[in-house]
Structures are given as C-alpha cells and as structure tokens.
Amino acid sequence: MGREGEEASRLLEEIALVEARLEKGERVPVGPIARAARDAFGRPEADLEAASLALVRVARALERAARLDLPEAPPADGEAGPEGGDGDEDGEGPSPDAWAERLQELEAFQEVVQALRAFEREARRRFPRGQGPTRPPVGASLPELLPDELVRAFEGVWRRAAGRRATVARDPVTVPERMAEILRLLDGRPAAFERLFRDDASRREVIVTFLALLELVRAGRVAVVQERPLGPITVVPRSRPDVR
Amino acid sequence: MNPLLPMVEALLFASEEPVGARRLAELCGADEPAVREALRALERARARPESGIQLELVAGGYRLVTKPEFAELVAKLKGSRPPALSPAALETLAIVLYRQPVTRAEIDELRGVSSESALGTLLERGLVREVGRRKTAGRPVLYGTTKKTLVALGVRDVRELPDPGALLSREGPRQLYFRVPEGAPGQRRGHSPAAPPEA
Numbered sequence: 001m002g003r004e005g006e007e008a009s010r011l012l013e014e015i016a017l018v019e020a021r022l023e024k025g026e027r028v029p030v031g032p033i034a035r036a037a038r039d040a041f042g043r044p045e046a047d048l049e050a051a052s053l054a055l056v057r058v059a060r061a062l063e064r065a066a067r068l069d070l071p072e073a074p075p076a077d078g079e080a081g082p083e084g085g086d087g088d089e090d091g092e093g094p095s096p097d098a099w100a101e102r103l104q105e106l107e108a109f110q111e112v113v114q115a116l117r118a119f120e121r122e123a124r125r126r127f128p129r130g131q132g133p134t135r136p137p138v139g140a141s142l143p144e145l146l147p148d149e150l151v152r153a154f155e156g157v158w159r160r161a162a163g164r165r166a167t168v169a170r171d172p173v174t175v176p177e178r179m180a181e182i183l184r185l186l187d188g189r190p191a192a193f194e195r196l197f198r199d200d201a202s203r204r205e206v207i208v209t210f211l212a213l214l215e216l217v218r219a220g221r222v223a224v225v226q227e228r229p230l231g232p233i234t235v236v237p238r239s240r241p242d243v244r
Numbered sequence: 245m246n247p248l249l250p251m252v253e254a255l256l257f258a259s260e261e262p263v264g265a266r267r268l269a270e271l272c273g274a275d276e277p278a279v280r281e282a283l284r285a286l287e288r289a290r291a292r293p294e295s296g297i298q299l300e301l302v303a304g305g306y307r308l309v310t311k312p313e314f315a316e317l318v319a320k321l322k323g324s325r326p327p328a329l330s331p332a333a334l335e336t337l338a339i340v341l342y343r344q345p346v347t348r349a350e351i352d353e354l355r356g357v358s359s360e361s362a363l364g365t366l367l368e369r370g371l372v373r374e375v376g377r378r379k380t381a382g383r384p385v386l387y388g389t390t391k392k393t394l395v396a397l398g399v400r401d402v403r404e405l406p407d408p409g410a411l412l413s414r415e416g417p418r419q420l421y422f423r424v425p426e427g428a429p430g431q432r433r434g435h436s437p438a439a440p441p442e443a
C-alpha cells in the first residue's frame with residue numbers, strides 16, 4: 001500500500017470512530033474528518049472509489065450530527081416513537097439503528113463491488129476466440145479527420161434532408177440512445193459515415209445522429225478517418241479511454 | 245488417447261460462446277460422462293506450458309481462452325484489452341445482480357446518484373437487459389442480468405459470486421438492505437470449483 005493508500009485507510013478508520021460515537025448519541029464534531037477527507041481526496045490523482053465512499057460516509061456523519069442537534073419531536077398519538085420504524089416514511093430520515101445498518105450494508109456492498117472488480121479484472125486477462133476486432137491501431141495508416149471536414153460531410157447529409165417535410169412531433173430519439181445505436185451498428189467494426197444515417201432520416205434524426213457521433217468522438221469511443229482527400233469517411237470503433 | 249478429446253476441442257475452438265457439456269455430448273453423439281472425461285483430458289493437455297490456451301468453465305459452459313500470462317501479448321494483436329467497466333457501471337451491475345428485477349429508480353436510490361449513463365453502458369454491452377415492467381404507476385422498466393454478465397465476470401455460476409448475506413452476517417442475521425435473489429450467491433453453499441457444470 002502506498003502513502004496515499006495508508007492515508008486513505010487511516011482516514012476511513014477515523015471516520016469509523018466518529019460514526020461509532022455518533023451512533024451512541026455523542027455530539028462529535030465532524031468538521032475535522034470532512035477537512036481530512038478533502039485533503040486526502042481532493043487531488044486529481046486520488047482514488048475516486050475510495051473518495052466517493054469516504055464522501056458518502058462523511059456526509060452521513062454530518063447528517064447524523066445535525067440531527068442530534070435538533071429537538072426531538074414528541075410522537076403523535078397512535079404513532080411509533082423514536083424507536084419505532086426506520087423513520088423513512090415520515091421524512092425524518094433513518095433512525096439511528098436503521099442508519100447504522102444502512103451504513104454497514106453500504107460497506108458490505110462496497111466489498112461486493114471490489115470482489116466483482118477483481119473477478120472482472122482477472123476475466124479480462126483471458127481472451128476467447130473472436131473477441132474484439134483484430135486490426136491495426138487507428139491512425140497507423142488512415143489520418144483522422146479534422147472537425148471542419150466532418151462538418152462539411154454533415155452539411156452534405158443535411159442538404160439531402162433539407163427538402164423533406166415531416167409531421168412536427170417530438171422525436172423520441174435522444175443523443176445517448178443514438179450513441180448506443182451507433183455503437184450497436186458498428187458492432188466493433190468500422191463502417192461508412194453514410195451508413196449511420198438512414199436514407200429517410202428526418203432532419204432532427206440527422207442532427208441527433210451527428211451530435212451522437214461527435215459525443216462518441218469526444219469520448220474516444222470512435223474515430224473518424226478518411227483515406228484520401230474527399231474520399232469516403234469511415235467511422236472506426238475504439239476501446240473506451242475512460243475505462244481501465 | 246481419449247477419442248472424444250479432439251472432437252470436443254474442435255467444437256470449442258469453432259465456438260465463440262461457452263458450450264455446455266450436454267450440448268457437446270449431443271454434438272459428439274456421446275454420453276455426457278464421456279464428454280466430461282474428454283474435457284478433463286483436454287484441460288490437462290492445455291494446462292501444459294507448451295500450450296498458450298486453456299480450457300475455461302464460465303457461465304455454465306466451456307470455452308477455450310488464451311492463458312492470462314499472455315494477456316499483454318494478445319492485447320497487442322487486438323489493439324487493446326477488453327474494456328473494463330467503470331466504477332459506476334460496476335456498482336450498477338452489482339445492484340442489478342443482487343436485487344433483480346430492479347427499476348432504475350431503485351438503483352438510483354441505492355447509489356444516491358443517477359445511473360442512467362451506467363445503465364446505458366451495461367445495456368449496450370448486453371450485461372443487463374429489460375426483463376419486464378413493474379405493475380405500478382408509470383410501469384417502470386425492470387432490469388436483470390444476463391448470461392453475458394457471468395462471462396464478463398469470468399465465473400462459472402452465481403454461486404461463485406460474493407454473498408452479501410455472509411458479509412453482513414458478521415453482525416448477526418437481520419433484514420438485508422440487499423435482497424439475495426433465489427439462486428443467487430449464497431443460496432447454495434458448498435459448491436466445489438471442481439464440480440462439473442450443470443449446463
């Protein structure tokens with residue numbers, strides 16, 4: 001474990017101590033652990049998973065500490081007192097017991113997630129037949145297009161769609177949906193730019209499709225290449241850069 | 245040499261999906277115990293250092309995969325390693341896995357943030373699918389996992405996955421925030437990794 005890992009581990013232990021004292025009903029200042037969490041995880045290189053877990057725990061501790069400072073409302077006739085139920089129904093938030101249980105379950109869940117991560121990491125080291133395309137790295141032989149060249153290609157499709165009339169209605173196609181459709185269409189293989197647009201696509205669909213393509217390019221999920229000037233444009237799927 | 249061994253190997257080589265022992269037996273015109281014996285022989289043969297591939301039992305079926313020690317080498321050929329799930333997608337997958345069938349609103353509530361993007365990724369990769377609609381107001385879509393989920397995690401069946409009930413039982417039995425579905429991790433303990441698959 002590196003220095004950052006030890007620091008994070010120590011911080012989580014400190015948070016656990018504060019949680020335990022709050023659970024007993026002690027009034028404990030949460031500010032110090034909140035500042036420590038900011039210092040430990042406020043760096044760009046911080047472990048996001050550990051940071052999010054610490055943040056959730058500090059936030060819950062703050063909520064718990066704040067509730068301790070509120071006067072206890074007397075139970076209404078016929079209703080359960082502070083010990084009854086988990087408190088969610090009346091908008092008062094979880095009771096101390098339910099709060100502690102959920103916290104514990106959140107930790108258990110994080111352990112499950114870590115275990116699944118280990119399974120997945122190991123599985124990714126074994127390649128079955130036919131998994132993923134075998135291809136030269138993108139850019140090795142085909143130059144990537146500049147955005148304005150892509151815009152010119154879009155203008156061509158736009159012009160074709162311009163003359164069409166359609167019923168004005170809210171088109172259910174959204175950019176995220178279209179992004180998923182494009183990736184499904186590519187299915188791990190390069191495809192011609194024109195193929196992304198149906199011949200009878202409405203203007204809105206053309207726009208949404210183009211925006212989806214730009215989003216995919218921005219996210220590094222696809223590259224757009226052209227073998228020669230004014231030649232056909234090809235959309236090439238890439239592995240995700242935001243995943244390990 | 246076991247005469248079924250090359251037949252089984254050929255079938256697994258040609259298949260892009262895991263194949264169950266029963267199906268292999270049907271294809272080979274042999275009985276299942278004989279095919280299992282051939283699979284054991286194939287596993288031994290492929291485990292030798294001169295082989296770069298190994299027999300793997302995943303999602304209830306068998307398949308041939310490259311050995312993990314050659315992961316970086318094969319990644320050079322493929323251009324990249326298979327993409328890993330982001331932390332958000334993995335969290336979402338874990339919730340779907342343990343609470344299925346589950347709605348997106350329920351996933352969001354558990355995670356405390358929107359899971360739209362993560363769920364989209366999982367749907368796109370076939371790790372999660374729509375399994376129906378809840379008969380409540382708005383009829384929200386219910387999501388569940390697929391066989392591909394087990395393949396992505398590289399496990400034989402759900403019994404290999406961690407059991408949240410066991411994790412929580414350290415403090416004694418009580419109502420779980422995470423419901424353990426029928427047949428999910430922890431439902432049947434004592435599974436031997438060497439046991440043959442049920443597929």
